Amino acid sequence: MIYPLILSGILLHISDDAGLNALNIAVKSGSPGIIPCVYDKQRKENRKFWCQGYTWGICDILAYANETGKYSLTDYPAQNIFTVQWENLQTSDYGYYWCAVEIGDHGTKDEGYHLYLTVQSAPDVSAVNSSVSGQEGGDISVQCLYSSGYKNEVKQWCRYKDQSCYTAGRTDTSQTSSVQISDDGRRSFTVLMTGLKLTDSGWYFCSVGNLQVFVQLTVTEPKQAITTESKPETQMHDEILVLFLPVVLVLLLLVTLVAIVTVRLRKKPDAL
Structure with missing residues:
Protein backbone atom coordinates (compact mmCIF):
# COMPACT_ATOMS: atom_id res chain seq x y z
CA MET A 1 0.00 0.00 0.00
CA ILE A 2 1.21 3.51 -0.75
CA TYR A 3 0.62 6.26 1.80
CA PRO A 4 0.62 9.58 -0.09
CA LEU A 5 1.85 12.75 1.53
CA ILE A 6 -0.89 15.26 0.75
CA LEU A 7 -0.23 18.96 0.22
CA SER A 8 -3.02 21.14 1.52
CA GLY A 9 -1.83 24.57 0.47
CA ILE A 10 1.62 24.39 2.00
CA LEU A 11 0.58 22.67 5.21
CA LEU A 12 1.65 19.04 5.09
CA HIS A 13 -0.41 16.28 6.61
CA ILE A 14 -0.85 12.56 6.16
CA SER A 15 -4.01 11.52 4.41
CA ASP A 16 -6.74 10.13 6.65
CA ASP A 17 -7.23 7.47 3.96
CA ALA A 18 -3.91 5.98 5.02
CA GLY A 19 -5.29 5.18 8.46
CA LEU A 20 -2.73 7.45 10.13
CA ASN A 21 -3.25 10.96 11.45
CA ALA A 22 0.48 11.38 12.08
CA LEU A 23 3.61 9.29 12.29
CA ASN A 24 4.15 7.80 15.73
CA ILE A 25 7.93 7.87 16.13
CA ALA A 26 9.55 5.40 18.52
CA VAL A 27 12.32 7.05 20.56
CA LYS A 28 14.72 5.46 23.05
CA SER A 29 14.94 7.43 26.29
CA GLY A 30 18.36 8.55 27.44
CA SER A 31 19.86 8.21 23.94
CA PRO A 32 20.59 10.70 21.14
CA GLY A 33 18.21 10.81 18.20
CA ILE A 34 17.38 12.69 15.03
CA ILE A 35 14.27 13.08 12.86
CA PRO A 36 13.64 14.96 9.59
CA CYS A 37 11.02 17.59 8.86
CA VAL A 38 10.04 18.36 5.26
CA TYR A 39 8.74 21.67 3.92
CA ASP A 40 7.65 23.19 0.64
CA LYS A 41 10.43 24.46 -1.63
CA GLN A 42 8.83 27.92 -1.57
CA ARG A 43 9.79 28.15 2.11
CA LYS A 44 13.55 27.71 1.76
CA GLU A 45 14.26 31.17 3.18
CA ASN A 46 11.69 31.04 5.97
CA ARG A 47 12.69 30.42 9.56
CA LYS A 48 12.08 26.86 10.76
CA PHE A 49 11.08 25.88 14.27
CA TRP A 50 10.08 22.93 16.46
CA CYS A 51 7.25 23.13 18.94
CA GLN A 52 5.21 20.92 21.25
CA GLY A 53 1.47 20.82 21.81
CA TYR A 54 -1.64 18.72 21.34
CA THR A 55 -3.03 21.25 18.88
CA TRP A 56 -1.40 23.81 16.59
CA GLY A 57 -3.07 26.67 18.43
CA ILE A 58 -1.30 25.90 21.72
CA CYS A 59 2.04 24.80 20.30
CA ASP A 60 4.95 25.83 22.59
CA ILE A 61 8.07 26.73 20.56
CA LEU A 62 11.09 24.74 21.78
CA ALA A 63 13.80 25.65 19.26
CA TYR A 64 14.54 27.54 16.06
CA ALA A 65 16.85 26.43 13.25
CA ASN A 66 20.58 26.95 13.82
CA GLU A 67 20.14 27.40 17.56
CA THR A 68 21.57 25.15 20.26
CA GLY A 69 19.78 23.79 23.30
CA LYS A 70 17.87 20.66 24.23
CA TYR A 71 16.90 20.40 20.57
CA SER A 72 19.21 21.31 17.71
CA LEU A 73 17.66 22.21 14.34
CA THR A 74 19.68 22.16 11.11
CA ASP A 75 18.19 23.40 7.85
CA TYR A 76 19.06 21.84 4.46
CA PRO A 77 17.37 24.13 1.91
CA ALA A 78 18.69 22.17 -1.08
CA GLN A 79 16.74 19.14 0.16
CA ASN A 80 13.71 21.03 1.56
CA ILE A 81 14.36 19.36 4.91
CA PHE A 82 15.41 20.42 8.37
CA THR A 83 16.44 17.96 11.05
CA VAL A 84 15.63 17.96 14.75
CA GLN A 85 18.33 16.40 16.91
CA TRP A 86 18.58 15.71 20.64
CA GLU A 87 20.99 14.07 23.04
CA ASN A 88 18.69 12.86 25.77
CA LEU A 89 14.90 12.60 26.00
CA GLN A 90 13.04 11.12 28.94
CA THR A 91 9.81 9.11 28.93
CA SER A 92 8.05 12.24 30.17
CA ASP A 93 8.91 13.95 26.87
CA TYR A 94 6.35 11.90 24.93
CA GLY A 95 3.60 13.73 23.06
CA TYR A 96 2.72 15.72 19.94
CA TYR A 97 5.40 17.82 18.27
CA TRP A 98 5.24 20.06 15.21
CA CYS A 99 7.61 20.62 12.31
CA ALA A 100 6.92 24.25 11.48
CA VAL A 101 7.82 27.16 9.20
CA GLU A 102 7.51 30.79 10.30
CA ILE A 103 5.63 32.87 7.73
CA GLY A 104 6.09 36.19 9.45
CA ASP A 105 3.32 38.05 7.64
CA HIS A 106 0.97 40.01 9.90
CA GLY A 107 -2.26 38.13 10.30
CA THR A 108 -0.95 35.02 8.52
CA LYS A 109 -0.64 31.78 10.46
CA ASP A 110 2.62 29.89 10.46
CA GLU A 111 2.61 26.48 8.79
CA GLY A 112 3.40 23.04 10.14
CA TYR A 113 2.45 19.41 10.59
CA HIS A 114 2.63 17.16 13.60
CA LEU A 115 4.36 13.99 14.72
CA TYR A 116 3.86 11.96 17.86
CA LEU A 117 6.91 10.85 19.85
CA THR A 118 6.61 7.68 21.91
CA VAL A 119 9.60 7.72 24.28
CA GLN A 120 10.46 4.37 25.89
CA SER A 121 13.45 2.89 27.69
CA ALA A 122 13.10 -0.17 25.43
CA PRO A 123 11.23 0.94 22.30
Whole structure:
Protein backbone atom coordinates (compact mmCIF):
# COMPACT_ATOMS: atom_id res chain seq x y z
CA MET A 1 0.00 0.00 0.00
CA ILE A 2 1.21 3.51 -0.75
CA TYR A 3 0.62 6.26 1.80
CA PRO A 4 0.62 9.58 -0.09
CA LEU A 5 1.85 12.75 1.53
CA ILE A 6 -0.89 15.26 0.75
CA LEU A 7 -0.23 18.96 0.22
CA SER A 8 -3.02 21.14 1.52
CA GLY A 9 -1.83 24.57 0.47
CA ILE A 10 1.62 24.39 2.00
CA LEU A 11 0.58 22.67 5.21
CA LEU A 12 1.65 19.04 5.09
CA HIS A 13 -0.41 16.28 6.61
CA ILE A 14 -0.85 12.56 6.16
CA SER A 15 -4.01 11.52 4.41
CA ASP A 16 -6.74 10.13 6.65
CA ASP A 17 -7.23 7.47 3.96
CA ALA A 18 -3.91 5.98 5.02
CA GLY A 19 -5.29 5.18 8.46
CA LEU A 20 -2.73 7.45 10.13
CA ASN A 21 -3.25 10.96 11.45
CA ALA A 22 0.48 11.38 12.08
CA LEU A 23 3.61 9.29 12.29
CA ASN A 24 4.15 7.80 15.73
CA ILE A 25 7.93 7.87 16.13
CA ALA A 26 9.55 5.40 18.52
CA VAL A 27 12.32 7.05 20.56
CA LYS A 28 14.72 5.46 23.05
CA SER A 29 14.94 7.43 26.29
CA GLY A 30 18.36 8.55 27.44
CA SER A 31 19.86 8.21 23.94
CA PRO A 32 20.59 10.70 21.14
CA GLY A 33 18.21 10.81 18.20
CA ILE A 34 17.38 12.69 15.03
CA ILE A 35 14.27 13.08 12.86
CA PRO A 36 13.64 14.96 9.59
CA CYS A 37 11.02 17.59 8.86
CA VAL A 38 10.04 18.36 5.26
CA TYR A 39 8.74 21.67 3.92
CA ASP A 40 7.65 23.19 0.64
CA LYS A 41 10.43 24.46 -1.63
CA GLN A 42 8.83 27.92 -1.57
CA ARG A 43 9.79 28.15 2.11
CA LYS A 44 13.55 27.71 1.76
CA GLU A 45 14.26 31.17 3.18
CA ASN A 46 11.69 31.04 5.97
CA ARG A 47 12.69 30.42 9.56
CA LYS A 48 12.08 26.86 10.76
CA PHE A 49 11.08 25.88 14.27
CA TRP A 50 10.08 22.93 16.46
CA CYS A 51 7.25 23.13 18.94
CA GLN A 52 5.21 20.92 21.25
CA GLY A 53 1.47 20.82 21.81
CA TYR A 54 -1.64 18.72 21.34
CA THR A 55 -3.03 21.25 18.88
CA TRP A 56 -1.40 23.81 16.59
CA GLY A 57 -3.07 26.67 18.43
CA ILE A 58 -1.30 25.90 21.72
CA CYS A 59 2.04 24.80 20.30
CA ASP A 60 4.95 25.83 22.59
CA ILE A 61 8.07 26.73 20.56
CA LEU A 62 11.09 24.74 21.78
CA ALA A 63 13.80 25.65 19.26
CA TYR A 64 14.54 27.54 16.06
CA ALA A 65 16.85 26.43 13.25
CA ASN A 66 20.58 26.95 13.82
CA GLU A 67 20.14 27.40 17.56
CA THR A 68 21.57 25.15 20.26
CA GLY A 69 19.78 23.79 23.30
CA LYS A 70 17.87 20.66 24.23
CA TYR A 71 16.90 20.40 20.57
CA SER A 72 19.21 21.31 17.71
CA LEU A 73 17.66 22.21 14.34
CA THR A 74 19.68 22.16 11.11
CA ASP A 75 18.19 23.40 7.85
CA TYR A 76 19.06 21.84 4.46
CA PRO A 77 17.37 24.13 1.91
CA ALA A 78 18.69 22.17 -1.08
CA GLN A 79 16.74 19.14 0.16
CA ASN A 80 13.71 21.03 1.56
CA ILE A 81 14.36 19.36 4.91
CA PHE A 82 15.41 20.42 8.37
CA THR A 83 16.44 17.96 11.05
CA VAL A 84 15.63 17.96 14.75
CA GLN A 85 18.33 16.40 16.91
CA TRP A 86 18.58 15.71 20.64
CA GLU A 87 20.99 14.07 23.04
CA ASN A 88 18.69 12.86 25.77
CA LEU A 89 14.90 12.60 26.00
CA GLN A 90 13.04 11.12 28.94
CA THR A 91 9.81 9.11 28.93
CA SER A 92 8.05 12.24 30.17
CA ASP A 93 8.91 13.95 26.87
CA TYR A 94 6.35 11.90 24.93
CA GLY A 95 3.60 13.73 23.06
CA TYR A 96 2.72 15.72 19.94
CA TYR A 97 5.40 17.82 18.27
CA TRP A 98 5.24 20.06 15.21
CA CYS A 99 7.61 20.62 12.31
CA ALA A 100 6.92 24.25 11.48
CA VAL A 101 7.82 27.16 9.20
CA GLU A 102 7.51 30.79 10.30
CA ILE A 103 5.63 32.87 7.73
CA GLY A 104 6.09 36.19 9.45
CA ASP A 105 3.32 38.05 7.64
CA HIS A 106 0.97 40.01 9.90
CA GLY A 107 -2.26 38.13 10.30
CA THR A 108 -0.95 35.02 8.52
CA LYS A 109 -0.64 31.78 10.46
CA ASP A 110 2.62 29.89 10.46
CA GLU A 111 2.61 26.48 8.79
CA GLY A 112 3.40 23.04 10.14
CA TYR A 113 2.45 19.41 10.59
CA HIS A 114 2.63 17.16 13.60
CA LEU A 115 4.36 13.99 14.72
CA TYR A 116 3.86 11.96 17.86
CA LEU A 117 6.91 10.85 19.85
CA THR A 118 6.61 7.68 21.91
CA VAL A 119 9.60 7.72 24.28
CA GLN A 120 10.46 4.37 25.89
CA SER A 121 13.45 2.89 27.69
CA ALA A 122 13.10 -0.17 25.43
CA PRO A 123 11.23 0.94 22.30
CA ASP A 124 8.79 -1.52 20.74
CA VAL A 125 10.23 -0.65 17.32
CA SER A 126 13.84 0.28 16.51
CA ALA A 127 16.51 0.01 13.81
CA VAL A 128 19.94 -1.56 14.28
CA ASN A 129 21.47 1.41 12.41
CA SER A 130 19.87 4.84 12.14
CA SER A 131 21.97 5.67 9.08
CA VAL A 132 23.24 3.47 6.26
CA SER A 133 25.25 4.15 3.12
CA GLY A 134 25.88 2.40 -0.17
CA GLN A 135 27.32 2.99 -3.62
CA GLU A 136 25.40 3.61 -6.81
CA GLY A 137 24.53 0.27 -8.41
CA GLY A 138 25.16 -1.59 -5.16
CA ASP A 139 22.86 -2.67 -2.36
CA ILE A 140 22.21 -2.03 1.32
CA SER A 141 20.56 -3.97 4.12
CA VAL A 142 18.61 -2.53 7.05
CA GLN A 143 17.47 -4.54 10.06
CA CYS A 144 14.37 -3.33 11.89
CA LEU A 145 13.54 -4.71 15.33
CA TYR A 146 10.20 -5.07 17.11
CA SER A 147 8.95 -6.40 20.42
CA SER A 148 7.04 -9.68 20.75
CA GLY A 149 3.77 -7.79 21.08
CA TYR A 150 4.20 -6.48 17.52
CA LYS A 151 5.05 -9.73 15.75
CA ASN A 152 1.59 -9.97 14.16
CA GLU A 153 1.53 -6.34 13.00
CA VAL A 154 2.15 -5.24 9.39
CA LYS A 155 5.84 -4.57 8.67
CA GLN A 156 6.74 -1.87 6.13
CA TRP A 157 9.67 0.12 4.76
CA CYS A 158 8.65 3.61 3.66
CA ARG A 159 10.26 6.59 2.01
CA TYR A 160 9.49 9.67 4.05
CA LYS A 161 9.24 12.36 1.37
CA ASP A 162 6.38 10.68 -0.52
CA GLN A 163 5.22 8.08 2.04
CA SER A 164 5.60 5.26 -0.52
CA CYS A 165 5.76 1.98 1.38
CA TYR A 166 6.87 -1.60 0.71
CA THR A 167 5.25 -4.34 2.74
CA ALA A 168 6.81 -7.50 4.18
CA GLY A 169 5.99 -10.56 2.10
CA ARG A 170 6.07 -8.71 -1.22
CA THR A 171 8.78 -7.85 -3.73
CA ASP A 172 8.25 -4.48 -5.37
CA THR A 173 10.29 -2.80 -8.09
CA SER A 174 10.11 0.96 -8.47
CA GLN A 175 11.93 3.39 -10.69
CA THR A 176 14.66 3.69 -8.08
CA SER A 177 15.49 0.22 -6.83
CA SER A 178 14.30 -3.25 -5.99
CA VAL A 179 13.12 -3.67 -2.41
CA GLN A 180 12.67 -6.95 -0.58
CA ILE A 181 11.46 -7.34 3.00
CA SER A 182 11.89 -10.57 4.93
CA ASP A 183 10.30 -11.00 8.36
CA ASP A 184 11.71 -13.65 10.70
CA GLY A 185 8.35 -13.78 12.49
CA ARG A 186 9.95 -13.32 15.88
CA ARG A 187 11.73 -10.02 16.60
CA SER A 188 13.05 -8.46 13.37
CA PHE A 189 12.58 -7.90 9.67
CA THR A 190 15.28 -7.12 7.11
CA VAL A 191 15.06 -4.69 4.21
CA LEU A 192 17.26 -5.29 1.15
CA MET A 193 17.55 -2.52 -1.45
CA THR A 194 19.43 -3.44 -4.64
CA GLY A 195 20.43 -1.51 -7.75
CA LEU A 196 20.81 1.70 -5.77
CA LYS A 197 20.64 5.07 -7.50
CA LEU A 198 21.83 8.43 -6.27
CA THR A 199 18.20 9.55 -6.10
CA ASP A 200 17.53 6.83 -3.50
CA SER A 201 19.34 8.99 -0.93
CA GLY A 202 17.05 10.38 1.75
CA TRP A 203 15.03 9.53 4.83
CA TYR A 204 13.07 6.30 5.27
CA PHE A 205 11.33 4.67 8.18
CA CYS A 206 10.69 1.17 9.46
CA SER A 207 7.01 0.84 10.27
CA VAL A 208 5.49 -1.85 12.47
CA GLY A 209 1.81 -1.44 13.26
CA ASN A 210 1.35 2.12 14.49
CA LEU A 211 5.04 2.77 15.32
CA GLN A 212 7.81 4.07 13.09
CA VAL A 213 11.54 4.70 13.39
CA PHE A 214 13.64 6.80 11.00
CA VAL A 215 16.66 5.63 8.99
CA GLN A 216 18.79 7.87 6.77
CA LEU A 217 20.17 6.42 3.52
CA THR A 218 23.12 7.95 1.67
CA VAL A 219 24.04 6.73 -1.81
CA THR A 220 27.40 7.81 -3.26
CA GLU A 221 29.10 7.42 -6.62
CA PRO A 222 31.37 4.36 -6.96
CA LYS A 223 35.03 4.95 -6.22
CA GLN A 224 37.46 4.55 -9.10
CA ALA A 225 38.84 1.03 -8.95
CA ILE A 226 42.62 0.62 -8.81
CA THR A 227 43.58 -2.10 -11.28
CA THR A 228 46.79 -3.91 -12.20
CA GLU A 229 45.92 -4.29 -15.86
CA SER A 230 48.73 -4.26 -18.43
CA LYS A 231 49.62 -0.85 -19.76
CA PRO A 232 49.21 -0.12 -23.48
CA GLU A 233 52.17 -1.27 -25.57
CA THR A 234 52.99 2.24 -26.78
CA GLN A 235 53.03 3.52 -23.18
CA MET A 236 55.45 0.74 -22.17
CA HIS A 237 57.76 1.59 -25.07
CA ASP A 238 57.79 5.25 -24.05
CA GLU A 239 58.62 4.39 -20.45
CA ILE A 240 61.44 2.06 -21.52
CA LEU A 241 62.86 4.75 -23.80
CA VAL A 242 62.84 7.33 -21.01
CA LEU A 243 64.51 4.87 -18.65
CA PHE A 244 67.35 3.79 -20.94
CA LEU A 245 67.92 7.01 -22.94
CA PRO A 246 70.65 8.35 -20.55
CA VAL A 247 72.53 5.04 -20.75
CA VAL A 248 72.39 5.04 -24.55
CA LEU A 249 73.64 8.60 -24.70
CA VAL A 250 76.61 7.79 -22.45
CA LEU A 251 77.52 4.77 -24.56
CA LEU A 252 77.33 6.81 -27.74
CA LEU A 253 79.57 9.44 -26.19
CA LEU A 254 82.16 6.81 -25.22
CA VAL A 255 82.10 5.25 -28.67
CA THR A 256 82.59 8.67 -30.24
CA LEU A 257 85.56 9.46 -27.98
CA VAL A 258 87.20 6.11 -28.73
CA ALA A 259 86.73 6.71 -32.47
CA ILE A 260 88.30 10.16 -32.26
CA VAL A 261 91.30 8.92 -30.30
CA THR A 262 91.81 6.03 -32.70
CA VAL A 263 91.76 8.33 -35.74
CA ARG A 264 94.27 10.71 -34.17
CA LEU A 265 96.62 7.89 -33.27
CA ARG A 266 96.57 6.59 -36.86
CA LYS A 267 97.38 10.06 -38.24
CA LYS A 268 100.37 10.56 -35.87
CA PRO A 269 103.70 10.41 -37.89
CA ASP A 270 106.17 7.65 -37.11
CA ALA A 271 108.98 8.71 -34.87
CA LEU A 272 112.45 9.08 -36.46
